[in-house]
Amino acid sequence: MDKISPERRSANMARIRNKDTKPEMVVRRLVHSMGYRYRLHRKDLPGKPDLVFESRKAVILVHGCFWHRHADPSCGNAVIPKTRPDFWQAKLNRNVERDLRNVEDLEKLGYRVLIIWECEIRDIAMLRERIGDILGVWHGYLDC
Ligand SMILES: [Zn+2]
Numbered sequence: 001m002d003k004i005s006p007e008r009r010s011a012n013m014a015r016i017r018n019k020d021t022k023p024e025m026v027v028r029r030l031v032h033s034m035g036y037r038y039r040l041h042r043k044d045l046p047g048k049p050d051l052v053f054e055s056r057k058a059v060i061l062v063h064g065c066f067w068h069r070h071a072d073p074s075c076g077n078a079v080i081p082k083t084r085p086d087f088w089q090a091k092l093n094r095n096v097e098r099d100l101r102n103v104e105d106l107e108k109l110g111y112r113v114l115i116i117w118e119c120e121i122r123d124i125a126m127l128r129e130r131i132g133d134i135l136g137v138w139h140g141y142l143d144c
Contacts, residue, residue, distance in 0.1 A: 023118040024050055024062040030127060031060070036135055045109070047102030058112045058134050061103075065118045069096045075119045 031038060031051060038051040038060075045052065049059035063070070065077035069092050080088050103113050114134040116127065 023064070023116070023121045026121050027051065027060060027062050027116055027127070027131075030124065031131060034128065034131060034135075036131075045111075046105035047098070049102075049106065049111075049113075053135055056112075056135050057110050058114065059106055060114045060116060060131070060134070061099075062116050063099070063118065067092070067095055068099055068117075069093075070117050070119065072117070072119075075117065077119055 028038075028040075028051065036053060036056075038053050040052075041048045041050065042052045045059070047061070050062045051060040053059065065075050070078045080092070103115075106113050112134050114130060116130070120127065
């Protein structure tokens with residue numbers, strides 16, 4: 001039934017880890033359509049946050065549910081692979097620890113942090129609301 005070899009599957013999952021993954025593109029387009037300006041992957045900030053809104057002191061992190069271990073029970077994307085579960089568990093736990101540290105460090109620097117999960121990308125209305133909440137009320141074109 002499952003014709004993909006474990007090696008191939010790992011390769012597929014590794015490829016998901018690239019910078020311009022689709023969920024991030026959806027968020028970028030949405031934020032742009034709301035009129036906000038941002039910078040991408042600032043290397044001088046902890047964890048190179050995906051979107052940085054310097055004047056609003058806010059960042060948005062777009063997290064893949066598998067790599068960042070989405071803990072929501074309604075999310076089906078964060079299951080540990082059946083092959084080499086111990087390896088994956090340890091590896092993914094390290095990712096989670098790193099994420100927590102990055103969020104703490106960002107908050108220490110005065111940034112508000114919004115995490116958007118890959119599986120939340122489907123609900124654009126909800127995303128718009130949460131993005132509006134963290135970035136402040138949109139004042140239309142006066143703000144651009
Ligand atoms: Zn998820």
